[in-house]
Amino acid sequence: MESYIQNLFAERIGGKNFGKDDVIYKFEKIKRAKMEAKAKYPDIELIDMGVGEPDEMADKEVIETLYNEAKKHENRGYADNGIDELKEAVAKYMKEVYGVDGIDPKTEVIHSMGSKPALAYITSVFINPGDVILMTVPGYPVSATHTEWYGGEVYNMPLLEENKFLPDLKSIPDDIKEKAKILYLNYPNNPTGAQATKEFYEEVVQFAKENNIIVVQDAAYGALTYNGEPLSFLSIDGAKDVGVEIHSFSKAYNMTGWRLAFVVGNDLIVSGFATVKDNFDSGQFIPIQKAGIYCLEHPEITERTRAKYERRLNKMVNLLNEVGFDAKMPGGTFYLYIKAPKGTKCGHIFNSGEEFSHYLIKEKLVSTVPWDDAGHFVRMAACFPAFKDGKVSEEEEDRILNEVKRRLSDVEFIFE
Secondary structure, X not given: OOOHHHHOOOHHHOHHHOOOOOOOOHHHXXXXXXXXXXXXXXXXXXXXXXXXXXXXOOOHHHHHHHHHHHOOHHHOXXXXXXXHHHHHHHHHHHHHHHOOOOOOOOOOEEEEOOHHHHHHHHHHHHOOOOOEEEEEEOOOOXXXXXXXXXXXXXXXXXXXXXXXXXXOHHHOOHHHHHHEEEEEEOOOOOXXXXXOOHHHHHHHHXXXXXXXXXXXXXXXXXXXXXXXXXXXXXXXXXXXXXXXEEEEHHHHOOOHHHOOEEEEEOHHHHHHHHHHHHOOOXXXXXXXXXXXXXXXXXXXXXXXXHHHHHHHHHHHHHHHHHOOOOOOOOOEOOEEEEEOOOEEOOOOEOOOHHHHHHHHHHHHOEEOEEEOOOOOEEEEEOOOXXXXXXXXXXXXXXXHHHHHHHHHHOOOEEOO
């Protein structure tokens, strides 16, 4: 007998059909394919290049800061909308690392328990039924999901190779621009690895002002760039008038599970965020915020991490090109975004990135993530674990990458 509770679920998550959907989502398919491959080839190492989180722990000094601060009686309580010391450290960090001057720590900075809830909260601040959010695809779907939950609509802007994986703002129809409230950006971009340019951000600021649109720039990978200094949206004249930038400690400081981020920029957006946040959470544990301050005061931690990923990505580009792919070094992130082949000389046909990704898992025991939103691609991550005696080992890194090359070398891929 079915429980009465089945009929009480909100329509936004499926209503009375919640849990009955037999659609298998992408990451669940990947999980099942990996389990199948391991069962079929138990003695062969599965190389996981699909993981989207750092392979290392936070630095020892960051952990020690957390430990020491957690022992203090005054740090035991609610943090609410964050400690002043973290806000002040953010303002200083934005100036020293990104050249963004004039951030008011009291009114233009607020912490979040990770960038994922930050995106959800901002949506709830602004979206009413019928409003539109402009989303880049492929991309991180949180803002789109919450927009739809609040009765809004999502207008997708494809990230195409011919546009250097930047959205074409000129192609957005006038009726969409009239209803749009938020333009969501994510640069350096997951999954394409593209980095925005100053010229593009200048176009974004002008577009936002002309159409009365808020800009939310998700800079989760902000400091992980490979073509010069990192670029903040807020470094552009007028950017603070129209938007905010979200920075995460997860990728830059190997703190994925710590759940700490910050929103910085327009004071009205930050104020609205604070109001919503007050009604969702009571702030991140103060010792974690104190550890975050240590990080912001030591950007050399990020530089070491960035150098590791750059080294690995260069090696990955070389090995992929040696076996027939057209891989290019990304502008940022720790991902390679490579076009899926059409098939193989021995008869395999790939009609999508997903089909190619599953072939790699099941036949080559190399895990990647497929993206078929705007062309057929797979994403390969440089954050695979490569340790020896408990430390990151370039020797182990080379062993893994040489093994990937060996597995791909016995296949002739067809790209046209």
